[in-house]
Amino acid sequence: MTPTPRARQTVGGLGESGILRILNRRFATVPAAGDWPEGTVGPGDDAAVVAAPDGRFVITTDAMAQDRDFRLHWPAVHGVMFDGHGFAGGYSTGWKAAAQNLSDINAMGGEPSGLLLALTMPPTTPVTWIDGLAAGLAGAVRHLGATHCRIVGGDLGSDDRITVAVTATGDLDGRPAVLRILPPAAHAVTVDLDLVLCGRAGWAAAGLDVLETPRGRLDALLRAAEQAEHVEEAEHGVRRLAALAAAAQLRPRPVLGAGRVAAEAGALAMMDVSDGVLKDAGRLATANGLRAELDPDWVRREASVLVPLARALDLENAQRTAERWVSAGGEDYGLLAALPGGAAVPAGFRRIGCLVAESGATAAWENGGSAGGWDHFTDR
Numbered sequence: 001m002t003p004t005p006r007a008r009q010t011v012g013g014l015g016e017s018g019i020l021r022i023l024n025r026r027f028a029t030v031p032a033a034g035d036w037p038e039g040t041v042g043p044g045d046d047a048a049v050v051a052a053p054d055g056r057f058v059i060t061t062d063a064m065a066q067d068r069d070f071r072l073h074w075p076a077v078h079g080v081m082f083d084g085h086g087f088a089g090g091y092s093t094g095w096k097a098a099a100q101n102l103s104d105i106n107a108m109g110g111e112p113s114g115l116l117l118a119l120t121m122p123p124t125t126p127v128t129w130i131d132g133l134a135a136g137l138a139g140a141v142r143h144l145g146a147t148h149c150r151i152v153g154g155d156l157g158s159d160d161r162i163t164v165a166v167t168a169t170g171d172l173d174g175r176p177a178v179l180r181i182l183p184p185a186a187h188a189v190t191v192d193l194d195l196v197l198c199g200r201a202g203w204a205a206a207g208l209d210v211l212e213t214p215r216g217r218l219d220a221l222l223r224a225a226e227q228a229e230h231v232e233e234a235e236h237g238v239r240r241l242a243a244l245a246a247a248a249q250l251r252p253r254p255v256l257g258a259g260r261v262a263a264e265a266g267a268l269a270m271m272d273v274s275d276g277v278l279k280d281a282g283r284l285a286t287a288n289g290l291r292a293e294l295d296p297d298w299v300r301r302e303a304s305v306l307v308p309l310a311r312a313l314d315l316e317n318a319q320r321t322a323e324r325w326v327s328a329g330g331e332d333y334g335l336l337a338a339l340p341g342g343a344a345v346p347a348g349f350r351r352i353g354c355l356v357a358e359s360g361a362t363a364a365w366e367n368g369g370s371a372g373g374w375d376h377f378t379d380r
Contacts, residue, residue, distance in 0.1 A: 008126075009126065009127040009128075010123060010124050010125060010126055010127060011121060011123060011124075011125045011126075011127060011130055012122075012123025012124060012125075013127075014127060016156055019130060019156060020156070022127070022130060022131050022134060023117075023130075023134045024043065025134075026131065026134035026135050026137070026138050027043075027134060027137070027138055027151040029138045029142070030138050030141045030142060030149065030150065030151060031141070031142060031147045031148075031149075032147065032148050032149060032150045033150060033151070035150070036150070037051055039051070042150070042152060042153070043151070043152060043153040043154075044153075047153070048114070048116075048152040048153045050113065050114055050152060050169065051113075052171075053171055053173065053174075054171075054172060054173065054174045056172060057110075057113065057169050057170065057171060057172075058105055058108045058110040058169065058170035058171070058172060058177065059167065059168070059169050059170075060101055060104035060105060060167070060168050061101070061165065061166065061167040061168070062097070062100050062101050062104070062165070062166060063163060063164065063165040063166075064093065064096070064097050064163070064164045064165070065161065065162075065163050066161040066162040066163065067161065070092075070093045070096065070164075071211075072129070072162075074211040074212070075211065075212055075213060075214045075215060075218075076210055076211045076212070076213050076214070076215050076218050076246065077211070077215070089128060089129055089132040090128075090129040090130060090131070090132035090133035090134075090135075090136060091132040091133070091135055091136035091139065092136060092250035092251055093132075093133055093136060093164060094132065094133040094134060094135065094136025094137040094138075094139070094140070094164070095136035095137070095139055095140040095250070095251045095252075096136075096140075096250065096251065096252060097117075097133075097136075097137060097164045097166045098115060098136070098137045098140035098141060098144075098166060098168075099140050099144060099251070099252045099253070099254055099333060100166075100252070100254075100274065100331075100333060101115065101166045101167070101168035102140070102141075102144060102146055102149070102168060102254055102256060103252075103254035103272040103274070103333040103335075104168065104272055105168050105169075105170035105259075106254055106255070106256050106257070106258060106259040106272065106335060107178075107259055107270050107271050107272040107335055108170065108172075108177045108178060108179075108259065108270070109172065109175060109176075109177055109178040109259040109260050109262075109263040109270065110170030110171060110172050110177065110259065111146075111148060111170055111171050111172075111173065111257075111260070112141075112146040112148070112149040112168060112169075112170050112256065113148055113149055113150070113169050113170055113171045114149060114150050114151070114152040114168065114169040115137065115141070115149060115150070115151045115152065115166055115167070115168050115169075116151075116152055116153055116154045116166065116167040116168075117137065117151065117153075117154035117155075117164070117165070117166055118154050118155045118157075118163075118164075118165040118166075118167075119133075119154065119155070119156055119157070119162075119163070119164055119165070120156075120157040120158060120159035120161075120162065120163045121157075121158065121159065121161075121162040121163075122158065122159065122160055122161065122162070123158060125162060133164065137151065137166075138151070140251075144253060144254065144256050145256050145257065146256055148171075149168075175260075175263065178259065178262070178263045178267055178268075178269065178270045178337075179269060179270075180269055180270070180271050180283070180284055180287045180288075181269065181287050181288060182268050182269050182288045182338065183268060186268045186269075186340075192341050192354040192355060192356045192357075193268065193290075193338045193339060193340065193341055193354060193355040194338070194339045194340070194341055194342070194343065194345070194351050194354055195281060195284075195292065195293075195294075195336065195337075195338060195351070195352055195353040195354055195355055196262075196336070196337050196338075196339055196345055196346070196349040196350060196351050196352065197273070197277065197334050197335065197336055197337075197349060197350060197352045198255050198258040198261075198262070198334055198335040198337075198346075198348045198349045199253075199254065199255050199258070199273070199332055199333065199334025199335060200248065200302075200332050200334060201273070201277050201302055201326045201327075201329070201332055201334060201352075202302060202303060202306055202322065202325035202326035202327075202329050202332070203244065203245050203248035203249075203306070203325075203329075203332055204245075204248045204249040204252060204329060204330065204331040204332045205249075205276075205324075205325040205328070205329020205330065205331070205332075206241075206245040206248070206249075206306050206309055206310070206322075206325045206329070207244075207245035207246040207247065207248045207249030207250065208249050208329075208331075209245075209313060209315070209325075210242045210245050210246050210249075210309075210313070211246055211249060211250070213313065218242070218313075221312055221313055221314055222238055222239050222242060222312055224312075225238040225308070225311070225312035226238060226239065238308055238309055238312040241305075241306070241308065241309040241312075242309060242312070245306075245309060248332060249331060252331060252332060252333045253333075254272065254333040254334070254335070255334075255335065255348060258335045258346075258348055258349070259335060261346050261347065261348065262335065262337040262339075262346050262349065264346075265339070265343070265344065265346035266339060266340065266343055267337040267338065267339055267346075268337075268338050268339065268340065269284060269287075269288070269337070269338040270335060270336060270337045270338070271283065271284055271335075271336050272333055272334070272335055272336070273330065273332060273333060273334040273335070273336055274330055274331060274333060275330040276327065276328040276329055276330045277294065277326065277327055277328075277334075277336070277352065278292070278294060278327045278328050279328065279330070280336060281294065281336060281353065281355075284336060284338065284355070285355050288355070289357075290355040290356060290357060290358065291355070291356050291357075291358040292353060292354075292355055293353050293354055293355075293356060294327060294352060294353040295351070295352055295353045295354075298350075298351070298352045298353065299323050299326050299327050300323065302326045303319070303322035303323045303325065303326045304322070306322040306325055306326070307319055307322045309322075310322045310325070335349075337349065338355055341354070
């Protein structure tokens with residue numbers, strides 16, 4: 001009998017042990033995979049045993065549901081512009097599942113130490129997709145610089161759709177965690193607090209609009225834009241901008257270690273940006289009875305490079321669209337920090353606004369309207 005080509009194999013034909021072989025082979029490539037200190041226990045038992053060097057550890061979890069948080073087939077993928085970028089398959093889903101959890105650890109000032117994967121999927125899931133998922137998880141750990149992070153275990157199950165849930169742990173190395181809530185002494189500060197950001201804003205939101213555009217229409221729009229005079233406004237051309245934006249949505253790059261840098265520079269509060277700068281800045285402010293104000297000049301500067309892409313996608317009012325991407329678009333996984341007013345901005349950060357004393361207010365930006373941002377239960 002002729003063997004079934006691997007590209008056509010499904011996980012139902014492998015069984016749990018076969019799936020685990022694929023996962024473990026990929027997970028063995030992370031830098032710390034073979035470094036299990038004495039007294040700890042890695043994958044393969046009923047549970048893992050991990051170290052907590054100072055008696056504490058940071059822990060977070062995120063789940064991604066098929067057709068809600070990721071797609072098996074994006075409308076734009078497989079088009080000409082994406083042929084060389086490998087955005088199809090499970091790799092990007094695995095990368096993003098790891099990245100969003102690593103970002104949460106970073107926002108507490110911790111260093112990632114472990115990931116657990118809980119995965120449910122139908123038996124018809126292609127083997128190539130699950131192999132890509134595992135490679136993406138391991139790839140994010142390697143390429144984002146989580147050098148002390150291990151993949152410590154997880155769980156497998158069957159369901160009608162794929163759900164990927166990752167739990168991450170992190171070490172604080174004896175330092176206090178930096179929270180969203182300001183320390184008590186900071187409330188006595190009479191000057192406004194500076195709001196600073198590490199990482200990009202707006203690119204993942206732009207990438208979502210790119211990926212949701214049917215490939216034929218997308219290629220026609222980009223071709224037309226390349227032939228127009230205004231394409232010269234884009235530093236790399238609109239096709240390049242579209243590819244970069246799609247990559248930002250599918251494979252976000254939180255700047256790991258930025259949390260520790262900000263903490264050492266005197267950051268009073270921190271959080272990562274998952275649901276949009278304006279919304280998350282509002283959360284940071286509300287937690288402390290303050291109001292967040294974004295600097296409109298920063299929003300316009302940040303949006304300027306994305307305006308040619310918004311225009312190329314034939315979106316209404318390109319300037320406003322680009323500014324909305326920057327202020328309300330989520331999933332770039334940058335890091336917000338609040339600093340004492342006038343303090344030196346840490347390397348890799350830039351000032352984007354301030355937190356001001358105005359009890360009962362919500363996040364506002366004079367040209368931005370409502371806080372916007374993503375909401376799992378109201379956005380479709």
